[in-house]
Amino acid sequence: xxxxxxxxxxxxxxxxxxxxxxxxxxxxxxxxxxxxxxxxxxxxxxxxxxxxxxxxxxxxxxxxxxxxxxxxxxxxxxxxxxxxxxxxxxxxxxxxxxxxxxxxxxxxxxxxxxxxxxxxxxxxxxxxxxxxxxxxxxxxxxxxxxxxxxxxxxxxxxxxxxxxxxxxxxxxxxxxxxxxxxxxxxxxxxxxxxxxxxxxxxxxxxxxxxxxxxxxxxxxxxxxxxxxxxxxxxxxxx
Amino acid sequence: xxxxxxxxxxxxxxxxxxxxxxxxxxxxxxxxxxxxxxxxxxxxxxxxxxxxxxxxxxxxxxxxxxxxxxxxxxxxxxxxxxxxxxxxxxxxxxxxxxxxxxxxxxxxxxxxxxxxxxxxxxxxxxxxxxxxxxxxxxxxxxxxxxxxxxxxxxxxxxxxxxxxxxxxxxxxxxxxxxxxxxxxxxxxxxxxxxxxxxxxxxxxxxxxxxxxxxxxxxxxxxxxxxxxxxxxxxxxxxxxxxxxxxxxxxxxxxxxxxxxxxxxxxxxxxxxxxxxxxxxxxxxxxxxxxxxxxxxxxxxxxxxxxxxxxxxxxxxxxxxxxxxxxxxxxxxxxxxxxxxxxxxxxxxxxxxxxxxxxxxxxxxxxxxxxxxxxxxxxxxxxxxxxxxxxxxx
Numbered sequence: 292x293x294x295x296x297x298x299x300x301x302x303x304x305x306x307x308x309x310x311x312x313x314x315x316x317x318x319x320x321x322x323x324x325x326x327x328x329x330x331x332x333x334x335x336x337x338x339x340x341x342x343x344x345x346x347x348x349x350x351x352x353x354x355x356x357x358x359x360x361x362x363x364x365x366x367x368x369x370x371x372x373x374x375x376x377x378x379x380x381x382x383x384x385x386x387x388x389x390x391x392x393x394x395x396x397x398x399x400x401x402x403x404x405x406x407x408x409x410x411x412x413x414x415x416x417x418x419x420x421x422x423x424x425x426x427x428x429x430x431x432x433x434x435x436x437x438x439x440x441x442x443x444x445x446x447x448x449x450x451x452x453x454x455x456x457x458x459x460x461x462x463x464x465x466x467x468x469x470x471x472x473x474x475x476x477x478x479x480x481x482x483x484x485x486x487x488x489x490x491x492x493x494x495x496x497x498x499x500x501x502x503x504x505x506x507x508x509x510x511x512x513x514x515x516x517x518x519x520x521x522x523x524x525x526x527x528x529x
Numbered sequence: 530x531x532x533x534x535x536x537x538x539x540x541x542x543x544x545x546x547x548x549x550x551x552x553x554x555x556x557x558x559x560x561x562x563x564x565x566x567x568x569x570x571x572x573x574x575x576x577x578x579x580x581x582x583x584x585x586x587x588x589x590x591x592x593x594x595x596x597x598x599x600x601x602x603x604x605x606x607x608x609x610x611x612x613x614x615x616x617x618x619x620x621x622x623x624x625x626x627x628x629x630x631x632x633x634x635x636x637x638x639x640x641x642x643x644x645x646x647x648x649x650x651x652x653x654x655x656x657x658x659x660x661x662x663x664x665x666x667x668x669x670x671x672x673x674x675x676x677x678x679x680x681x682x683x684x685x686x687x688x689x690x691x692x693x694x695x696x697x698x699x700x701x702x703x704x705x706x707x708x709x710x711x712x713x714x715x716x717x718x719x720x721x722x723x724x725x726x727x728x729x730x731x732x733x734x735x736x737x738x739x740x741x742x743x744x745x746x747x748x749x750x751x752x753x754x755x756x757x758x759x760x761x762x763x764x765x766x767x768x769x770x771x772x773x774x775x776x777x778x779x780x781x782x783x784x785x786x787x788x789x790x791x792x793x794x795x796x797x798x799x800x801x802x803x804x805x806x807x808x809x810x811x812x813x814x815x816x817x818x819x820x821x822x823x824x825x826x827x828x829x830x831x832x833x834x835x836x837x838x839x840x841x842x843x844x845x846x847x848x849x850x851x852x853x854x855x856x857x858x859x860x861x862x863x864x865x866x867x868x869x870x871x872x873x874x875x876x877x878x879x880x881x882x883x884x885x886x887x888x889x890x891x892x893x894x895x896x897x898x899x900x901x902x903x904x905x906x907x908x909x910x911x912x913x914x915x916x917x918x919x920x921x922x
């Protein structure tokens with residue numbers, strides 16, 4: 292089995308607005324090893340989120356190929372992609388996107404509705420995920436009863452509850468203050484170091500990027516720089 | 530947690546809006562179920578009337594114009610062997626009311642010898658028929674009238690006519706009819722009325738014995754149709770030209786005198802349905818728009834489009850079901866246990882809940898829910914996760 296978690300070959304993505312073609316990614320090649328924490332940086336409109344969406348199977352490239360572990364995404368249809376996503380990818384969004392009428396535990400349980408498993412197993416998985424993010428005592432709280440940082444932790448628990456291979460985080464600290472951002476980044480570090488998750492994080496913030504082992508700089512759809520670093524010291528996530 | 534739980538929680542997301550929409554469903558659906566119950570009752574009444582095989586013969590110009598007593602003999606002469614008709618019963622409008630009250634009863638003086646035959650749905654026992662034949666003041670009245678005035682068999686009662694010469698007559702209750710078709714009718718012997726009119730108007734002896742209508746009990750539907758043509762032909766080009774019609778057509782003259790009430794009710798019901806559909810559709814679209822990003826996240830984490838479609842549509846159906854139950858159940862229960870008596874809506878005496886109306890209303894609500902939810906559900910399927918996330922991120 293290959294050690295490469297994500298492989299992109301000559302990926303081109305062009306959006307069409309009316310009669311105008313807007314190129315976003317221009318022949319991008321990328322390999323990310325399994326178990327790596329990668330920060331994806333670049334100015335607005337550089338194609339960061341598009342790249343994330345392509346890897347997550349939310350969008351398809353105009354040309355080129357995307358492989359995540361052993362799955363060649365362009366071979367899958369919409370339905371297969373959705374099913375694949377539910378098992379292999381966890382998403383973390385800037386705005387958390389929790390369901391406001393569900394409790395923290397129920398929000399985390401949401402992706403498990405797609406799996407055939409006993410109620411007991413489901414409860415155990417939810418409890419484990421919430422314990423990992425340090426919210427084992429907030430299971431019955433609704434999003435409006437949680438702080439921003441806690442909401443993002445719940446969103447991370449939702450992303451990891453299905454035990455995905457890859458976690459895709461789109462500006463996960465973009466809506467948080469500096470201290471809370473550090474906590475979230477430490478948590479992502481923990482998921483990478485202790486649980487071996489491959490994490491690709493889009494960020495504008497250089498302070499956030501220092502937590503990653505590898506930093507990719509994207510500009511105008513082209514990979515401008517690819518830097519490897521020792522990650523910053525991991526603070527406690529809880 | 531199940532998808533159903535998520536659905537339910539979605540409804541509780543904005544409780545005030547859910548309650549208002551449910552009430553917007555409930556009130557019209559309550560009216561709808563009552564209106565359809567009335568229309569159902571009219572339809573049932575029509576079927577019951579059809580089974581009675583009665584033909585109404587009245588003056589061609591208007592029912593107010595009186596026909597001579599001889600009409601009965603001439604009609605009977607069309608079928609002396611009684612192969613097509615059972616009996617002919619002349620009737621005259623009395624328009625009586627209980628003294629010092631306002632409501633005029635549908636009170637008619639009927640030929641005593643043929644009334645029990647023509648009105649077999651009065652279901653008179655031999656003893657009751659004997660009492661009817663024996664006592665000139667005997668009357669037979671429907672259960673709705675009996676309930677309203679607390680009359681029972683054997684009572685002596687008094688009615689005052691609302692038409693000249695405003696006779697005040699005393700009656701003996703020989704029978705309380707239990708048939709729904711006769712619930713609001715009051716019959717008494719025509720010989721009693723004729724004699725009373727002759728006493729009150731000695732100079733108008735001939736007019737006293739005239740009738741507003743002759744009811745002919747036929748042996749079959751085919752006989753009814755053949756006699757209908759023959760009778761009108763018999764009196765054609767005479768001073769007493771007739772118009773013959775079956776009981777439903779005759780009844781429609783009265784119920785439709787104030788407009789096509791069943792038609793109006795149907796139109797009203799359709800307007801109600803349309804308005805609710807708009808309300809529900811608007812609510813569902815608002816709910817969908819509010820949750821665009823949430824639905825996008827559902828898709829991102831692996832919910833298939835089909836499942837998202839179901840979630841949005843099921844929410845609309847659930848809201849429609851809740852709202853309609855809120856309206857239909859209390860009204861149905863109320864009318865089931867306490868049917869409205871003494872309605873006097875054409876031939877309908879009581880507003881009773883019709884199972885057809887309940888099932889029809891709930892089915893209608895489901896159809897509205899379906900119609901209201903289809904577009905948002907389709908939009909949810911079409912929703913591009915990337916676009917929705919980008920729009921809000």
